[in-house]
Amino acid sequence: MATVQDLPQIRGVKNIPLLEGYTSGHRTCQGCESALVMRLMIKAAGPRSIVLGSTGCMYVANTTYYSTPWVVPWMHTQLGSSGSAATGTAAALSSMMRKGKMKQEPINVIAFCGDGGGVDMGLSAISAALQHEEYNLLILCYDNESYANTDIQASGSTPWGANTTFSPPGKVHRIMNNRWKKNTAPMLATGHPNVRYVATACGSYGLDFTNKVRRALTIGGPTFIHSINPCPKGWDFDPKYSHELGMLAVETGLWVQYEIIDGELTLNGASRAIARGMRKRKPVEEYLIRQGRFAHLIPEDIALFQSKVDETWEKWWIPGLIPFRVKDEE
Ligand SMILES: Cc1ncc(C[n+]2csc(CCOP(=O)(O)OP(=O)(O)O)c2C)c(N)n1
Ligand code: SF4
Ligand SMILES: [Mg+2]
Numbered sequence: 001m002a003t004v005q006d007l008p009q010i011r012g013v014k015n016i017p018l019l020e021g022y023t024s025g026h027r028t029c030q031g032c033e034s035a036l037v038m039r040l041m042i043k044a045a046g047p048r049s050i051v052l053g054s055t056g057c058m059y060v061a062n063t064t065y066y067s068t069p070w071v072v073p074w075m076h077t078q079l080g081s082s083g084s085a086a087t088g089t090a091a092a093l094s095s096m097m098r099k100g101k102m103k104q105e106p107i108n109v110i111a112f113c114g115d116g117g118g119v120d121m122g123l124s125a126i127s128a129a130l131q132h133e134e135y136n137l138l139i140l141c142y143d144n145e146s147y148a149n150t151d152i153q154a155s156g157s158t159p160w161g162a163n164t165t166f167s168p169p170g171k172v173h174r175i176m177n178n179r180w181k182k183n184t185a186p187m188l189a190t191g192h193p194n195v196r197y198v199a200t201a202c203g204s205y206g207l208d209f210t211n212k213v214r215r216a217l218t219i220g221g222p223t224f225i226h227s228i229n230p231c232p233k234g235w236d237f238d239p240k241y242s243h244e245l246g247m248l249a250v251e252t253g254l255w256v257q258y259e260i261i262d263g264e265l266t267l268n269g270a271s272r273a274i275a276r277g278m279r280k281r282k283p284v285e286e287y288l289i290r291q292g293r294f295a296h297l298i299p300e301d302i303a304l305f306q307s308k309v310d311e312t313w314e315k316w317w318i319p320g321l322i323p324f325r326v327k328d329e330e
Contacts, residue, residue, distance in 0.1 A: 004136055005048065005106045007214040013207050017043045026069040028061040031239025033229035033246060034114075034142040036203045038062075038069075041110065041140060044213035047072060049108035050089055054122060055079040056114035057149040058142060079117045082139055083125030086111035086222075090135035108217050109137040115157035116147040119184045126188065126224070133194040133221045138213070141184070141224070144231035152234040156182040159254075160308070161301055162293045164234070169296040180308065185226040186321045189260045197223040199259040204246030205269060212259065219261070228255045236292025245290060253281040253309050256320030265318065275319055284309050 010016055021042030028035040034057060042049065051074045053059045059076050062069055077085035090109045096102040111129075113122055118141035126139055146164050147153040154166040154177050163169055167176035189198035197219045199212045209227070216223035230245040232238070237245060249255040250270045257271040266272075273279035284306045288294040297305070313319045317326065 003106045004218045004220055005046070005108060007044070007046065007218050009211050009214060010044070010207060016040075016206065016210055017046065019043060019047065021045070021047065021049070021072045022069050023071060024069060025067050026062045027064060028057060029231075029233050029239065031230075031232040031242040032057070032061075033203045033242045034058055034144055034231065035062075036242075037140070037142050037209070037227050037229055038112070040203060040206055040209050041112070041213050042070075042072060044210035045108045045110060045217060048105065049073075049110060050075070050093075052077050052082065052085040052089060052109070052111040054082040054085070054111070054113040054117040055149070056117055056147075057144070058112060058114065060149050077111070080121035081125055082111040082113035082117060082122050083127070083129035086137040086139055087125075087129045087132055087135060090132075090137045094135070106136070109135070110140060110217075111137065112140045112142055114148070114155075115141065115143040115145060116153075116155045117141075119143065119157045119182050120155050127192065130188060130192040130195045130222045130224060135222060136217070136220055138216045138223045138225065140213075141226045142229050143227060144229045144234055145181075146231070146234045148231055148234045154179075157184070160305065161297055163236075163296060164293070174296055174298070175301065183321075183323065185224065188224050190322075194221060195223065196221050196262050197259070199225045200255065200257055201225055201227040202246045202250060202255060202257065203227065203229055204243045204250075205257070208257070208269060215259070215261070234293070236295075237290055241290065245287065248282065248287040248290070251282045252284045252287045253313055253320065254284060254287060256312075258321070265321070271320070274313070281309075281313070 022039040097104050145158050152164050154164040161175050197216050201209045230242040257269045258267045285302050316323045
């Protein structure tokens with residue numbers, strides 16, 4: 001296994017690197033948190049990094065003809081291929097270094113994908129990448145809860161009830177998306193014994209985010225981070241509230257912040273305070289009513305939504321992570 005870079009944890013926001021690897025030249029919407037995640041990710045990783053991006057907003061809006069915000073080497077890869085692109089790049093680097101065609105040095109390999117590209121279409125390639133413990137790579141799923149780039153179609157990560165172009169509320173059927181969001185990070189963590197690091201994250205917590213990227217890049221082997229990213233266009237809210245909505249996703253208990261390192265789970269931030277009873281979960285309504293995609297929900301829908309979130313905290317084996325219950329044999 002190639003060695004990893006020395007990327008110490010960042011103590012305090014003032015120490016977040018000034019380096020900009022993702023700079024001007026992109027065309028993402030105002031208030032796009034996915035773009036913020038790209039910027040933070042490469043700040044944490046530093047210049048000796050290769051970034052691979054699967055098709056989606058972070059490819060299309062980022063790279064119009066002859067224009068790109070990436071200052072580091074960057075390559076577009078097919079929608080379901082973040083896992084294979086990451087494995088292939090890490091394998092190529094390893095081979096070139098072994099043959100003496102490149103200087104021996106640790107180079108970060110980071111492949112990002114959207115929820116469509118990662119939670120749905122590219123799940124098998126991510127699974128394969130996470131079995132190759134000989135390669136150091138990070139797969140970062142930026143989750144804006146829809147196939148945003150092609151005009152907001154529902155994905156396996158879209159919340160129940162959300163209005164998307166695949167699930168528009170009508171006069172006869174108000175709720176067209178009846179699926180609950182996939183539980184992606186725990187699925188990948190429990191199913192891949194070779195993986196030493198899996199985490200959830202949110203761009204609203206910048207320091208936490210950058211440090212998670214650094215832990216993922218320095219632990220060795222394949223790693224996965226799932227990040228929730230408010231999308232003003234798809235979620236239908238004023239761009240100035242992106243940051244607040246990211247925090248509300250965590251504070252309502254809808255999105256749980258944690259890391260699983262070498263098989264040990266640590267909740268962090270507001271999620272940990274909630275789990276320890278030091279902080280109350282905010283009502284999920286506070287989050288839902290801020291977004292046009294939920295404007296058609298009536299009180300009983302919001303109550304159902306709340307009951308589902310309560311269930312994940314009160315009835316799941318591990319709150320917010322593992323939905324199984326141990327059957328009482330008595
Ligand atoms: C195999 C394949 N099917 C469909 C498309 C069309 N397409 C391009 S981007 C995109 C949406 C991707 O969604 P996601 O991965 O969530 O990224 P986002 O656009 O939300 O950032 C789709 C369906 C494609 N490029 N390739
Ligand atoms: S549609 Fe959403 S994810 Fe795509 S660029 Fe706009 S805000 Fe960002
Ligand atoms: Mg998406």
